[in-house]
Amino acid sequence: MPEVVVVGGGNAGFTAASTAAHRPPGAAAGKVGRGHGGRQQLLHRGGHAHRPRRPGRSGRPGRGRPPARRQRGSALLSRGVSGRPGQGHRGRNDPALTAVLVGEAGPTLRWLHAQGMRYRLLYERQAYRRPDGSHVFWGGLHVGNVGGGQGLMADHLAIADRLGVRVRYDSAVTELLHQDGRVTGVVAHLPDSEHREIPAESVILAAGGFEADPDRRERHLGPGLQPGSIAYQIFDAKLRPMLRTEEYDMPGVSVVVADTIGDLAVRIGVDPTRLTATVDDFNRSIDRSVPLDPTVKDGRAAHVVPPKSNWAAPLETGPFYAFPVTCGITFTFGGLRADTDGRVLRKDGSAIPGLYVAGEMLGGLFSGN
Numbered sequence: 476m477p478e479v480v481v482v483g484g485g486n487a488g489f490t491a492a493s494t495a496a497h498r499p500p501g502a503a504a505g506k507v508g509r510g511h512g513g514r515q516q517l518l519h520r521g522g523h524a525h526r527p528r529r530p531g532r533s534g535r536p537g538r539g540r541p542p543a544r545r546q547r548g549s550a551l552l553s554r555g556v557s558g559r560p561g562q563g564h565r566g567r568n569d570p571a572l573t574a575v576l577v578g579e580a581g582p583t584l585r586w587l588h589a590q591g592m593r594y595r596l597l598y599e600r601q602a603y604r605r606p607d608g609s610h611v612f613w614g615g616l617h618v619g620n621v622g623g624g625q626g627l628m629a630d631h632l633a634i635a636d637r638l639g640v641r642v643r644y645d646s647a648v649t650e651l652l653h654q655d656g657r658v659t660g661v662v663a664h665l666p667d668s669e670h671r672e673i674p675a676e677s678v679i680l681a682a683g684g685f686e687a688d689p690d691r692r693e694r695h696l697g698p699g700l701q702p703g704s705i706a707y708q709i710f711d712a713k714l715r716p717m718l719r720t721e722e723y724d725m726p727g728v729s730v731v732v733a734d735t736i737g738d739l740a741v742r743i744g745v746d747p748t749r750l751t752a753t754v755d756d757f758n759r760s761i762d763r764s765v766p767l768d769p770t771v772k773d774g775r776a777a778h779v780v781p782p783k784s785n786w787a788a789p790l791e792t793g794p795f796y797a798f799p800v801t802c803g804i805t806f807t808f809g810g811l812r813a814d815t816d817g818r819v820l821r822k823d824g825s826a827i828p829g830l831y832v833a834g835e836m837l838g839g840l841f842s843g844n
């Protein structure tokens with residue numbers, strides 16, 4: 476019987492499985508320590524292969540133990556992720572969970588790196604070189620995985636292989652087994668069988684968010700988040716070279732080009748008189764005495780509604796470019812309630828023995844942003 480079953484094979488699932496592999500024998504899933512004491516099985520819906528469990532030899536040797544939860548100062552406990560009380564989350568984020576996220580993100584990244592995850596600085600995203608040679612990274616986007624999402628999964632697989640984690644692909648978990656209020660395993664639809672019961676001492680749910688479910692999107696995020704809602708980002712010939720290659724020159728990116736704003740409007744199906752007037756107003760409202768500087772919040776504002784507070788640049792040199800854009804949901808993070816050891820909580824606040832949650836299936840961290 477595996478000691479720990481992890482449901483879901485994304486970043487959270489593999490991280491949870493690797494963490495569980497460092498537990499002392501017999502310890503609960505949320506407790507970590509040195510050594511490879513447990514047997515872990517990771518059930519993953521999707522994929523094409525089935526890897527048997529074996530003591531793997533590939534990958535880099537792991538070092539150290541996973542960061543364990545530590546008590547943090549009360550200042551952090553009363554604040555949002557963004558640093559001010561309730562800011563960005565309508566005050567709905569769980570302060571204790573938030574403190575763990577903020578306090579442990581750095582150590583966790585370093586621990587994952589020591590296990591073999593490879594990271595690099597994202598110079599091609601919103602990074603600008605300062606005159607002194609250093610870089611500023613806007614939007615908190617400093618670090619990414621080497622090889623992007625594919626690299627992330629390749630690294631996770633190598634680590635799981637080395638730690639002896641058994642990965643089962645094409646295996647959808649359909650039910651939880653439970654006895655006397657304790658979760659005792661899962662029922663999974665495996666490729667080689669109808670449904671099979673897999674008993675476990677602990678189950679970690681890491682099956683992702685609900686962004687791909689139209690009904691839940693509408694129920695929890697509101698109506699209107701549907702395909703077909705399009706806006707256009709407009710740039711001129713002077714701004715075009717400043718756009719990030721990764722986002723604006725990728726295969727499949729659409730762009731409409733015209734020599735005048737009026738022609739551009741016609742091509743994207745917008746009233747040419749109104750768009751020309753809007754762009755003229757925008758250009759006139761910019762305080763051009765302030766120099767444009769992407770390495771600082773330069774205060775070069777366009778005094779329009781809504782105001783553009785920094786980095787305002789006029790659209791006046793053809794050709795003009797219109798990029799159609801739409802909204803996307805990158806994560807939902809609205810899921811199960813848990814304590815800071817990842818134990819899933821009942822409505823009355825008590826922990827369900829044997830059941831843990833990780834990643835986007837966890838609720839209580841983000842709201843309204």
Ligand SMILES: Cc1cc2nc3c(=O)[nH]c(=O)nc-3n(C[C@H](O)[C@H](O)[C@H](O)COP(=O)(O)OP(=O)(O)OC[C@H]3O[C@@H](n4cnc5c(N)ncnc54)[C@H](O)[C@@H]3O)c2cc1C
Nearest residue numbers: 483484485486487488519520647648682683805806834835
């Ligand atoms: C376009 C895009 C860009 C993003 N950019 C960033 C970024 O730059 N930085 C960042 O930090 N985050 C980013 N995110 C968010 C980030 O990718 C997710 O928050 C994160 O990958 C979630 O990881 P997870 O392991 O919790 O869930 P997932 O990666 O969704 O993994 C869940 C897994 O569980 C499986 N599963 C589901 N149900 C079952 C079941 N019943 N049985 C077995 N398996 C099941 C699924 O098939 C899936 O493989 C982005 C997301 C998107 C969509």
